[in-house]
Amino acid sequence: MSVAEIDEDRRPLVLVFVYTWDVVRALLALLAAVVSFGGAVMVGTRVVDLPLWQQLLYATSAASYGAALFVIGVLMPRRAAWVRRAQITVFSISATLAVTSQALQVVVDPQGVDAGVLAGTLVFVLLYVAGIAAMLGGNVAAHFRAPGATPRYLIALVAFWCCVQAGLVVLHAGS
Numbered sequence: 333m334s335v336a337e338i339d340e341d342r343r344p345l346v347l348v349f350v351y352t353w354d355v356v357r358a359l360l361a362l363l364a365a366v367v368s369f370g371g372a373v374m375v376g377t378r379v380v381d382l383p384l385w386q387q388l389l390y391a392t393s394a395a396s397y398g399a400a401l402f403v404i405g406v407l408m409p410r411r412a413a414w415v416r417r418a419q420i421t422v423f424s425i426s427a428t429l430a431v432t433s434q435a436l437q438v439v440v441d442p443q444g445v446d447a448g449v450l451a452g453t454l455v456f457v458l459l460y461v462a463g464i465a466a467m468l469g470g471n472v473a474a475h476f477r478a479p480g481a482t483p484r485y486l487i488a489l490v491a492f493w494c495c496v497q498a499g500l501v502v503l504h505a506g507s
Contacts, residue, residue, distance in 0.1 A: 344475055346466040347408065350419065353463055354405040357426075361398030365391045380504060393496035400489040416476035418486060420467045425494050427460035433501045 368390035372379045382390070404418050434453045438445055466472060 343409070344469070344471045346469060346472060347475070350463050350466055351405055351408060353459060354401045354408075354419075358398045358401040358405065361394045361401065364394035365398065368394060386500070386503075389496050389500065393493050393500070396489045397493040397497075400486060400493065403483075403486050403489070411476055411478045412480040413476050413478060414480050414482040416467055416472065418482055418490070420464055422490060423460045423463045423467070425490070427457050427464075429494070429497050429501065430457050430460075432498075436501060 368387050371387065372381050400418075400422060404415060404422065407415050408419075430453050434445075434450060
Protein backbone atom coordinates (compact mmCIF):
# COMPACT_ATOMS: atom_id res chain seq x y z
CA MET A 333 0.00 0.00 0.00
CA SER A 334 1.41 3.39 -0.94
CA VAL A 335 1.49 6.50 1.24
CA ALA A 336 -1.21 8.09 -0.96
CA GLU A 337 -3.53 5.11 -0.39
CA ILE A 338 -2.96 5.23 3.38
CA ASP A 339 -3.76 8.97 3.45
CA GLU A 340 -6.84 8.29 1.32
CA ASP A 341 -8.14 5.76 3.88
CA ARG A 342 -7.71 8.06 6.90
CA ARG A 343 -10.72 9.89 8.14
CA PRO A 344 -10.31 13.53 9.12
CA LEU A 345 -9.74 13.71 12.88
CA VAL A 346 -12.51 16.27 13.27
CA LEU A 347 -15.02 13.51 12.50
CA VAL A 348 -14.25 12.03 15.91
CA PHE A 349 -15.61 15.23 17.48
CA VAL A 350 -18.71 15.12 15.29
CA TYR A 351 -19.32 11.42 15.97
CA THR A 352 -18.84 11.88 19.74
CA TRP A 353 -21.22 14.83 19.77
CA ASP A 354 -23.76 12.69 17.88
CA VAL A 355 -23.46 9.90 20.45
CA VAL A 356 -23.93 12.33 23.35
CA ARG A 357 -26.97 13.91 21.69
CA ALA A 358 -28.46 10.50 20.85
CA LEU A 359 -28.14 9.42 24.49
CA LEU A 360 -29.69 12.70 25.66
CA ALA A 361 -32.52 12.25 23.14
CA LEU A 362 -33.26 8.76 24.44
CA LEU A 363 -33.22 10.08 27.99
CA ALA A 364 -35.59 12.86 26.91
CA ALA A 365 -37.93 10.25 25.42
CA VAL A 366 -38.17 8.48 28.77
CA VAL A 367 -38.39 11.68 30.82
CA SER A 368 -41.23 12.92 28.59
CA PHE A 369 -43.61 10.76 30.58
CA GLY A 370 -42.99 12.79 33.75
CA GLY A 371 -46.21 14.71 33.15
CA ALA A 372 -44.71 18.21 33.13
CA VAL A 373 -42.14 20.38 31.40
CA MET A 374 -40.13 23.37 32.53
CA VAL A 375 -41.01 26.54 30.63
CA GLY A 376 -38.63 29.18 31.86
CA THR A 377 -38.78 29.01 35.64
CA ARG A 378 -42.25 27.46 35.94
CA VAL A 379 -43.55 23.93 35.53
CA VAL A 380 -46.31 23.35 32.98
CA ASP A 381 -48.43 20.18 33.24
CA LEU A 382 -48.64 18.19 30.03
CA PRO A 383 -51.60 16.17 28.81
CA LEU A 384 -50.85 12.61 27.70
CA TRP A 385 -50.95 13.47 23.98
CA GLN A 386 -48.18 16.05 24.44
CA GLN A 387 -46.13 13.57 26.48
CA LEU A 388 -46.47 11.07 23.63
CA LEU A 389 -45.45 13.70 21.08
CA TYR A 390 -42.41 14.68 23.13
CA ALA A 391 -41.39 11.04 23.55
CA THR A 392 -41.81 10.05 19.90
CA SER A 393 -40.14 13.25 18.72
CA ALA A 394 -37.13 12.69 21.00
CA ALA A 395 -36.94 9.05 19.94
CA SER A 396 -37.01 10.00 16.25
CA TYR A 397 -34.23 12.54 16.86
CA GLY A 398 -32.15 9.89 18.63
CA ALA A 399 -32.79 7.42 15.81
CA ALA A 400 -31.77 9.98 13.17
CA LEU A 401 -28.55 10.71 15.05
CA PHE A 402 -27.87 6.99 15.36
CA VAL A 403 -28.40 6.43 11.62
CA ILE A 404 -26.15 9.34 10.66
CA GLY A 405 -23.46 8.25 13.10
CA VAL A 406 -23.49 4.61 12.04
CA LEU A 407 -23.36 5.51 8.35
CA MET A 408 -20.69 8.20 8.73
CA PRO A 409 -17.85 5.82 7.67
CA ARG A 410 -19.53 5.22 4.29
CA ARG A 411 -18.24 8.45 2.78
CA ALA A 412 -21.56 9.18 1.09
CA ALA A 413 -22.14 12.88 0.43
CA TRP A 414 -25.67 12.67 1.80
CA VAL A 415 -24.31 11.75 5.26
CA ARG A 416 -22.45 15.05 5.43
CA ARG A 417 -25.50 16.98 4.21
CA ALA A 418 -27.74 15.21 6.73
CA GLN A 419 -25.29 15.94 9.55
CA ILE A 420 -25.16 19.63 8.67
CA THR A 421 -28.95 19.76 8.38
CA VAL A 422 -29.52 18.16 11.78
CA PHE A 423 -26.93 20.46 13.40
CA SER A 424 -28.62 23.48 11.80
CA ILE A 425 -32.12 22.48 12.85
CA SER A 426 -30.95 21.70 16.39
CA ALA A 427 -29.30 25.10 16.74
CA THR A 428 -32.30 26.90 15.24
CA LEU A 429 -34.77 25.18 17.56
CA ALA A 430 -32.61 25.89 20.61
CA VAL A 431 -32.22 29.58 19.78
CA THR A 432 -35.88 29.97 18.81
CA SER A 433 -37.20 28.38 21.99
CA GLN A 434 -35.00 30.58 24.18
CA ALA A 435 -35.82 33.71 22.18
CA LEU A 436 -39.55 33.04 22.48
CA GLN A 437 -39.15 32.51 26.22
CA VAL A 438 -37.34 35.84 26.57
CA VAL A 439 -40.02 37.64 24.54
CA VAL A 440 -43.02 36.02 26.27
CA ASP A 441 -41.75 36.09 29.87
CA PRO A 442 -38.51 38.02 30.39
CA GLN A 443 -38.67 37.59 34.18
CA GLY A 444 -39.08 33.82 33.82
CA VAL A 445 -35.77 33.32 32.04
CA ASP A 446 -33.25 31.14 33.86
CA ALA A 447 -29.63 32.24 33.34
CA GLY A 448 -28.40 28.65 33.73
CA VAL A 449 -30.71 27.42 30.97
CA LEU A 450 -29.60 30.28 28.71
CA ALA A 451 -25.94 29.44 29.37
CA GLY A 452 -26.57 25.74 28.65
CA THR A 453 -28.37 26.60 25.43
CA LEU A 454 -25.46 28.84 24.40
CA VAL A 455 -22.98 26.00 25.00
CA PHE A 456 -25.08 23.60 22.91
CA VAL A 457 -25.48 26.14 20.10
CA LEU A 458 -21.73 26.77 20.06
CA LEU A 459 -21.14 23.01 19.79
CA TYR A 460 -23.65 22.82 16.91
CA VAL A 461 -21.86 25.68 15.15
CA ALA A 462 -18.50 23.97 15.72
CA GLY A 463 -19.96 20.78 14.24
CA ILE A 464 -21.26 22.65 11.20
CA ALA A 465 -17.87 24.34 10.72
CA ALA A 466 -16.16 20.96 11.02
CA MET A 467 -18.45 19.37 8.42
CA LEU A 468 -17.92 22.30 6.03
CA GLY A 469 -14.13 21.92 6.18
CA GLY A 470 -12.37 21.07 2.96
CA ASN A 471 -10.86 17.78 4.14
CA VAL A 472 -14.24 16.59 5.43
CA ALA A 473 -15.96 17.58 2.19
CA ALA A 474 -13.33 15.64 0.27
CA HIS A 475 -13.88 12.65 2.56
CA PHE A 476 -17.64 12.52 1.82
CA ARG A 477 -17.64 12.43 -1.96
CA ALA A 478 -19.49 9.23 -2.85
CA PRO A 479 -22.77 9.92 -4.65
CA GLY A 480 -26.07 8.84 -3.21
CA ALA A 481 -29.46 10.07 -2.11
CA THR A 482 -30.55 10.60 1.47
CA PRO A 483 -32.73 7.68 2.58
CA ARG A 484 -36.40 8.56 2.87
CA TYR A 485 -36.68 7.05 6.33
CA LEU A 486 -34.02 9.49 7.58
CA ILE A 487 -35.82 12.40 5.96
CA ALA A 488 -39.05 11.26 7.65
CA LEU A 489 -37.37 10.96 11.07
CA VAL A 490 -35.84 14.43 10.85
CA ALA A 491 -39.02 16.02 9.44
CA PHE A 492 -41.19 14.49 12.18
CA TRP A 493 -38.78 15.57 14.91
CA CYS A 494 -38.47 19.09 13.51
CA CYS A 495 -42.20 19.65 13.02
CA VAL A 496 -43.17 18.31 16.44
CA GLN A 497 -40.46 20.26 18.24
CA ALA A 498 -41.31 23.48 16.41
CA GLY A 499 -44.99 23.02 17.23
CA LEU A 500 -44.30 22.30 20.89
CA VAL A 501 -41.95 25.28 21.18
CA VAL A 502 -44.67 27.58 19.86
CA LEU A 503 -47.35 25.89 21.99
CA HIS A 504 -45.38 26.26 25.20
CA ALA A 505 -44.26 29.79 24.43
CA GLY A 506 -47.86 30.86 24.89
CA SER A 507 -48.27 28.86 28.12
